[in-house]
Structure formats: structure tokens, C-alpha cells
Amino acid sequence: MKTILDEIVAQKRKEVKEKQQITSIEDFRNSENFILPVISAKASILDESKSGIIAEFKRKSPSKGFINKDANVKDIVTGYETHGASVVSVLTDKEFFGGSFEDLQQAKEVLNIPILRKDFIIDEYQVYETKAIGADLMLLIAECLTKDEVYNLAKTAKEIGLEVLLELHSEDQLDKVNDFIDLIGINNRNLKTFEVDIEKSKQILKQLPQDLIKVAESGISDPKTVKELRKAGFQAFLIGENFMKNENPVEAFQEFTKQSK
Numbered sequence: 001m002k003t004i005l006d007e008i009v010a011q012k013r014k015e016v017k018e019k020q021q022i023t024s025i026e027d028f029r030n031s032e033n034f035i036l037p038v039i040s041a042k043a044s045i046l047d048e049s050k051s052g053i054i055a056e057f058k059r060k061s062p063s064k065g066f067i068n069k070d071a072n073v074k075d076i077v078t079g080y081e082t083h084g085a086s087v088v089s090v091l092t093d094k095e096f097f098g099g100s101f102e103d104l105q106q107a108k109e110v111l112n113i114p115i116l117r118k119d120f121i122i123d124e125y126q127v128y129e130t131k132a133i134g135a136d137l138m139l140l141i142a143e144c145l146t147k148d149e150v151y152n153l154a155k156t157a158k159e160i161g162l163e164v165l166l167e168l169h170s171e172d173q174l175d176k177v178n179d180f181i182d183l184i185g186i187n188n189r190n191l192k193t194f195e196v197d198i199e200k201s202k203q204i205l206k207q208l209p210q211d212l213i214k215v216a217e218s219g220i221s222d223p224k225t226v227k228e229l230r231k232a233g234f235q236a237f238l239i240g241e242n243f244m245k246n247e248n249p250v251e252a253f254q255e256f257t258k259q260s261k
């Protein structure tokens with residue numbers, strides 16, 4: 001049975017082919033952002049004056065449909081930073097998440113903390129693109145990449161200065177971790193059923209390499225869960241829908257952060 005990830009990846013392959021006809025890797029290399037130093041997500045997460053939360057700007061999702069279609073990027077991400085986000089995640093996929101490069105670029109204009117490009121990276125071309133649009137950190141999803149693909153994409157990212165978050169869905173993907181990975185995420189959302197199981201993060205945690213920053217991802221909606229996961233050993237928490245579904249995502253973020261300390 002085809003999963004949503006299969007569908008997304010097929011769409012990405014199509015998009016990459018189309019984009020390659022218009023913009024080359026050389027164009028990306030010559031772009032303004034390409035020579036800018038990245039802001040380290042690792043350092044920002046380890047900075048104890050911040051919350052450890054990777055706060056996501058998310059308009060729409062395959063599991064929930066529209067969450068906050070017309071949200072204002074600059075207002076929301078500025079609020080996230082002001083109230084202690086360690087990193088801001090911006091969805092750049094249009095088809096399934098209603099995101100765009102413009103969203104990330106607008107975030108870049110106002111933020112002083114690192115930005116995660118949240119997308120589905122399957123080709124080296126997108127790694128260069130990630131740097132050119134101004135992101136500091138890139139996501140790789142183990143579920144849709146071979147071990148060699150993770151290695152090659154992460155290596156390219158490091159060569160051009162990007163940090164890499166590798167997302168796992170199960171223990172058997174642990175062999176895809178390599179020396180170019182900076183942060184390791186456990187995604188609690190089952191991509192076949194969309195069910196979320198926070199226990200999954202805790203189960204896999206013990207087997208993760210000690211030296212990597214550990215991120216619990218998806219379905220976190222209670223500040224107590226952050227406290228629990230922090231106690232268990234996680235240093236960062238990727239949270240989107242729980243803030244974005246509110247009329248005022250910044251207020252929701254501020255309140256959540258206060259309670260999760």
C-alpha cells in the first residue's frame with residue numbers, strides 16, 4: 001500500500017526535475033545567502049536561556065488539512081523568537097503543507113535564531129537550494145532515503161555549512177546515522193495511520209548516539225509531555241500544530257513554554 005510519504009516523494013522528484021530546468025546549482029552557489037554563515041541550531045538548543053522548542057510555522061498538513069491557512073509568517077515567527085524558541089521550523093512544501101520559499105525567506109528577514117527548512121529532501125539539488133533560500137538546518141527523513149542517500153545528502157550539506165537533522169521513525173533506521181548528522185529526531189507520527197504515540201520517542205531514545213542532540217517530534221500538545229521527555233533525555237521538541245491551530249499562535253506558544261519549564 002502506498003503511504004503519504006510515497007506520494008510526497010513522487011511529487012518531489014517531479015518538482016526537482018522541473019526546477020532544474022530553470023535554476024542550476026551554480027545559480028544557488030552564486031546567490032546572496034550562499035556565503036552567509038549559518039546560525040547553529042545545536043548551539044541554540046544547548047543555550048539554556050531558551051526553551052528547547054523548535055517552533056513550527058505550519059499552514060496545512062496531510063493529517064489535519066488546513067490548520068492556519070492565512071497566518072502571517074513574520075508576526076508569528078517573531079513572537080516565537082521573543083518568547084524563547086530555540087529554532088524556528090518553516091514548511092516549504094506547497095502541495096501538501098501549503099508552505100513556500102517565500103515563507104522561509106520572510107522568516108529569515110526577521111529572525112536571529114536558526115531556521116529549519118522542513119521539506120522532503122531526496123536530491124542533492126535541494127540541499128544547495130536549502131542554503132540559497134536562507135535556511136540554517138535541513139531535515140532528512142530516514143524512512144524515505146537509503147543509508148547511502150542519507151550519507152551523501154548529509155555530506156553535501158556539511159560541505160556547504162548546513163546543519164542536519166535526521167528523522168527516524170523506528171529503531172531499524174538507526175544504521176542510517178552517520179558522522180555528518182548533528183541532530184537526531186524521533187517522529188511520533190505513524191505515516192501510515194497518522195496516529196501519534198509519544199511513547200515511541202522514549203523507547204528509541206536509549207539507543208541513540210550520546211553525542212547527538214535528541215529531538216522529539218510531532219503530536220506534542222501538553223507542556224507536561226515536554227517535561228517528561230526532557231527528564232528522559234530529549235533536548236529539543238518540534239511542535240507545530242499545537243501552536244498554529246490557535247487564533248493567536250504566539251500567545252499559545254508563550255503559555256505552553258511557561259508551563260513546560
Ligand SMILES: O=C(O)c1ccccc1NCC(=O)[C@H](O)[C@H](O)COP(=O)(O)O
Nearest residue numbers: 061062063217218219220238239240241
Ligand atoms: O503533519 C503531518 O500530517 C505529516 C504528514 C506526513 C508527513 C509529515 C507530516 N508532518 C511533518 C512534521 O514532521 C510535523 O510538521 C512536525 O513534526 C510537527 O508536528 P506537529 O506538532 O504534530 O504539528
